[in-house]
Amino acid sequence: MTAATVATITGLRPDLIVVACFPWRLPVALLALPRFGAVNVHPSLLPVGRGPEPVFWTLRRGERQTGVTLHQIDAGFDTGPVLARATLPVPFGVRAPALEQQLMALGGDLLVDVLPRFEEGSIAPIPQDASAATVAPVPEAADWLVPTTLPAAWAYAFARGVAPLGGPLTLAVGATRRSYPIYDALAYTAAEPMTEPVVVERPGVIRVRFRPGWVRSRVG
Structure with a gap:
């Protein structure tokens, strides 16, 4: 000021x-x-x-x-x-x-x-x-990561919620050691199993296995 x-x-x-x-x-x-x-x-x-x-x-x-x-x-x-x-x-x-x-x-x-x-x-x-008390600082890059070791319901809600903020939202697929920039979370299920860690459904859209469930995301 x-x-x-x-x-x-x-x-x-x-x-x-x-x-x-x-x-x-x-x-x-x-x-x-x-x-x-x-x-x-x-x-x-x-x-x-x-x-x-x-x-x-x-x-x-x-x-x-x-x-x-x-x-x-x-x-x-x-x-x-x-x-x-x-x-x-x-x-x-x-x-x-x-x-x-x-x-x-x-x-x-x-x-x-x-x-x-x-x-x-x-x-x-x-x-x-x-x-x-808990703190709510400006998020760092690690705070934008969406690890696949967590439940699909959490991942969907978090990714869908913060995607409009334009931060470096990233899907971290531990099983493949790959990461994908997330533009939006499109759908999820909490129970349906997946065999593969990642399935490419169409260009720019993937389905990823979580624990439990899966999330469909629009990615870069």
Whole structure:
């Protein structure tokens, strides 16, 4: 954040600062400025998913429930006391952008509900349980790998979910020591066996054996 931006916000003399999915630290001078402090709208159920990419990690970890947390901003990253939470089921096979849209809408509703409580004086911040915290960093190349040693249902849901994000999603077929860039996950079965580790069904489409089941993918 530039000095000019800090000066502009300071000049507004805000009662409250609200940010959403803000991946940088706010300067200490800004945190001390508003009488009601600063609040972040974070797309996970903190302390689970602290960090800049909670939606990716929700899908990577196969979590069945996520949500939005409103929390006070302190000197840490997503570590401040919780003001409110709202939960959201994670539909199987949901695309990351669709999940993000649902979380955005949920966060907006939560914010509208909570904001009047600052004036009412009924805000009751609850410290986060640091022992239950998980992190959601920017994913590295290894985090985009889809190993065939895992269940087909997980592989399908993860690959289908994060494919629209455009990262280096890669199918790692351990039995053949080959890898394939994945453009999308098309179908899966959790039980039907496969003899061969990989079957080319047509150009650009393969079926791969998992444990258990198989996944049909569009690959490069």
